[in-house]
Structures are given as C-alpha cells and as structure tokens.
Amino acid sequence: xxxxxxxxxxxxxxxxxxxxxxxxxxxxxxxxxxxxxxxxxxxxxxxxxxxxxxxxxxxxxxxxxxxxxxxxxxxxxxxxxxxxxxxxxxxxxxxxxxxxxxxxxxxxxxxxxxxxxxxxxxxxxxxxxxxxxxxxxxxxxxxxxxxxxxxxxxxxxxxxxxxxxxxxxxxxxxxxxxxxxxxxxxxxxxxxxxxxxxxxxxxxxxxxxxxxxxxxxxxxxxxxxxxxxxxxxxxxxxxxxxxxxxxxxxxxxxxxxxxxxxxxxxxxxxxxxxxxxxxxxxxxxxxxxxxxxxxxxxxxxxxxxxxxxxxxxxxxxxxxxxxxxxxxxxxxxxxxxxxxxxxxxxxxxxxxxxxxxxxxxxxxxxxxxxxxxxxxxxx
Amino acid sequence: xxxxxxxxxxxxxxxxxxxxxxxxxxxxxxxxxxxxxxxxxxxxxxxxxxxxxxxxxxxxxxxxxxxxxxxxxxxxxxxxxxxxxxxxxxxxxxxxxxxxxxxxxxxxxxxxxxxxxxxx
Numbered sequence: 001x002x003x004x005x006x007x008x009x010x011x012x013x014x015x016x017x018x019x020x021x022x023x024x025x026x027x028x029x030x031x032x033x034x035x036x037x038x039x040x041x042x043x044x045x046x047x048x049x050x051x052x053x054x055x056x057x058x059x060x061x062x063x064x065x066x067x068x069x070x071x072x073x074x075x076x077x078x079x080x081x082x083x084x085x086x087x088x089x090x091x092x093x094x095x096x097x098x099x100x101x102x103x104x105x106x107x108x109x110x111x112x113x114x115x116x117x118x119x120x121x122x123x124x125x126x127x128x129x130x131x132x133x134x135x136x137x138x139x140x141x142x143x144x145x146x147x148x149x150x151x152x153x154x155x156x157x158x159x160x161x162x163x164x165x166x167x168x169x170x171x172x173x174x175x176x177x178x179x180x181x182x183x184x185x186x187x188x189x190x191x192x193x194x195x196x197x198x199x200x201x202x203x204x205x206x207x208x209x210x211x212x213x214x215x216x217x218x219x220x221x222x223x224x225x226x227x228x229x230x231x232x233x234x235x236x237x238x239x240x241x242x243x244x245x246x247x248x249x250x251x252x253x254x255x256x257x258x259x260x261x262x263x264x265x266x267x268x269x270x271x272x273x274x275x276x277x278x279x280x281x282x283x284x285x286x287x288x289x290x291x292x293x294x295x296x297x298x299x300x301x302x303x304x305x306x307x308x309x310x311x312x313x314x315x316x317x318x319x320x321x322x323x324x325x326x327x328x329x330x331x332x333x334x335x336x337x338x339x340x341x342x343x344x345x346x347x348x349x350x351x352x353x354x355x356x357x358x359x360x361x362x363x364x365x366x367x368x369x370x371x372x373x374x375x376x377x378x379x
Numbered sequence: 380x381x382x383x384x385x386x387x388x389x390x391x392x393x394x395x396x397x398x399x400x401x402x403x404x405x406x407x408x409x410x411x412x413x414x415x416x417x418x419x420x421x422x423x424x425x426x427x428x429x430x431x432x433x434x435x436x437x438x439x440x441x442x443x444x445x446x447x448x449x450x451x452x453x454x455x456x457x458x459x460x461x462x463x464x465x466x467x468x469x470x471x472x473x474x475x476x477x478x479x480x481x482x483x484x485x486x487x488x489x490x491x492x493x494x495x496x497x498x499x
Binding site for chain 2: 157160161164165166167168169170171172173175176179181182191194198
C-alpha cells in the first residue's frame, strides 16, 4: 500500500517536472514557494534566487503589471475562486502568454496559496493571426469573385440589349421582305442598305466583345512591327473623313517630319486612333476643331487627339476607360455598349503604353496615349 | 386610319416601326424621348402608343404613367430590348396594355395593336 502511494508520488513528481509550462506557487504575501523545472529552464534562474522571494523581485515587473498578477493572486486567495485565464504579451517583443491563477488549499481546507500557470502561446497566437489573415484574404477573394460575377451578368445583359436592337431591325425588315410587302426598287434598296449597316454594326459589337473577353483573360496579343506614323495617321483619317465632314469639323494634323517609327500592331493602333477620332467627332458640336498630334519622347511616341467638344465631367474622367461605362453626353445615342475606350486602353497597354484624358466641360477633351518607338542607332 | 405614336430614342428603330406600320396602313407619329412623347400625345391623341423602356431623359415606365395620368384610356404597348425579369409585370402594373420583347414577330405586333384597340 505504502509502496503504491510512493509510486503515485513518484509519477506526480515526474509529471510536474515534465510539464512544458511554467508553474509557480505563491503564498499570501506574494512570496514564491514553488517553481517547476520548466520555469527555471526558461527564466535561467536557480531555486536559490526564487524560492521565498517576492514575485516583484523575481518576475519581470512588466509581466506582473500586464497580467495584473499581484491583484489576481490576492483575489484568488481571498475568494477561493480561480482566475480562469487571460492573455498577455510577454517581455520579449512578439511573445504571448496564456495564464491562470488557481486557489490551493492547505490541510485545513483554507486557501492560503495560489498556483500560477503560464503557457507560452506565441506560436498559437501567430497561427491565429495567420488564420485571421487568411480569412481576410478569403473574404477579399470572395468579394472580388462576387464583383467579377456582377460584371459578367452586367456584360451579358448589356450585350444582349446591345445586340437585340440591330437584330430587331434586321429581323423586321427580313420579315417584311419575306411577306412580299416591300414594293418598288427604291424601297428595297434602302432596306438592303439598312440590313447591311445593322449587320455590320452587330459584327462590330461581337468583335468588341471578343476583344474585351480576350483582354480579360490576358490572351490579347499584338504584333510588334515598325509602323510609319504619317502613313497610319493618313489611313485612319481616310476612314473617319466622311463622319467628320458630315459635322463640318476641321481636322488638323500636327505630325512633324522625321519622327521615328512606332513599334506595334498597325491594325490595333489604327483602331485606337479611329476610336479616339470618332469619339471626338461624335462629342463635338458641328463645325468643331479636332487636332491630332504626335511628339517624339524619350520612352516612345506620344499621341494626342484634341477636340473642342462637350468635354467630360471630372467624376466621369476616370471611368471612361472602364468597360460598359457610357458617359452622360453619350447616353443620348444608342447602340453604345461602352466598350470602345476600354478596348483602346487594352490595346495601348498591350503595347506597354499608357492612355489618359484631360478634359474640361464646355471646352473639350484631349486624349493622350503613348506607344513604343523604334530603337535608332546612335549617330 | 389609326394613329400610332412610336416612342423610341433609336432612330433606326423609329424608321423600322414607321416602315412596318405604314405597310399595314397606320399613320405614324414619332417621339424620341419621354418628354416629347407626352407633348405629342397631348397634341395628337393617338389611338395607340408603342413605348420603349430605356430612354435617356424620362424612361418608358415613367412616361407610361405620365400619359395615363393625363388620359386613363391611353392604349400603350411596351416594346423593349431590356430582358430584366419581372419587367413585363411591372409594365402591366404601370398600366401598359401589352408587352413585347425586341426582336418581335410582325404578326405579334399587329395582334397586340388589334387586341389593345379592340374595345372600340
């Protein structure tokens, strides 16, 4: 029997010695009466400097204050109720401790001592922080996904609306023709022209959508060939000439001779210029002035398309390059899907250039973009 | 000959309605905004109104309500490319007598016009 109790004692001692947390037993006067080997290990102290000493003399005062340890020990001894646990940063930066204060009874059943259990939870706290961060990231990713989903649904509904309009015209005229309701060569010719125009409009819309979708999935590719600036500007001008004449605009070219060639995709850079010019023509009242300018800069060629049009309000200037954004002056016209400038931006950026706008309501807008130029040998 | 007021801000759609309706012997009055629609309705008192929904100044829904406020017997047919669910119900609730989606079959348009003006 005695032997058995001894065995249990032996185990208990072994267990207490092996616990990887600090255990201190403190008396009513805050004197330390016991410290386990783990404490000696981490504190680098010997029993001589610990046992019988006041906690203020042994433990770092910062720790005592942060844990409010002296008060908690007294409370626990007085009330006999344990302090169930709290967290406090340790003395070393970045460390965290979890601690408990428990009442200990003497052989008469009185609480005269308290046991302090301190566990290093630095690693756990770090993991918890990481988990919180991961949650935040997950939450952000979720929000981004929701936003992407919203953009996709908007895309589908805008695209469907954009395609329905020309499709309505096409379908109705074909039906009228099919019913044999169109009499006269003249009428038939007019309708055929409308059919071609609306079909081309639809082709344009479908191509724009494809471009946007390629740009979004980063599959948008551009050629990199040397292009003569005069040549590309003249070709583009040919294409918008009729539209500009219709509104009696003056189109001025300010392209100096001897500019270096630009390096890029001729068709795509042409698309950017056409887009900027058609916008300028469209959003400038009749008899306006549109100026195309190209400057040789260190990094590349800097193009500007300047108009004397309605201008873009400040709050809309940033948004004009977003897809599906249709500005307040553009809303008056239909068939606008709000893709033109966002495609232009995608093209310029695919070349490594930049696109931006300066504008004043009532004065006009200037669209700028840059594209890389040929590398000339040093003279 | 019945008068039809076509309210649509797209000139291609305007022209198309005119081409269709004239073939079937309707007289067409055109308005390219909600504001103009209200004015022309009061001036011409058309037998039928064909109303677009998405328009820049006053949209088709509000224009429908405004016209009905002036004339509770107005016969309005909404013809829209907006595919939002529940829109048809909302239009009927606002007082429209029929609802068609663009693109539509010409027969469906003619049927709607006939059905709506049938009461006379």
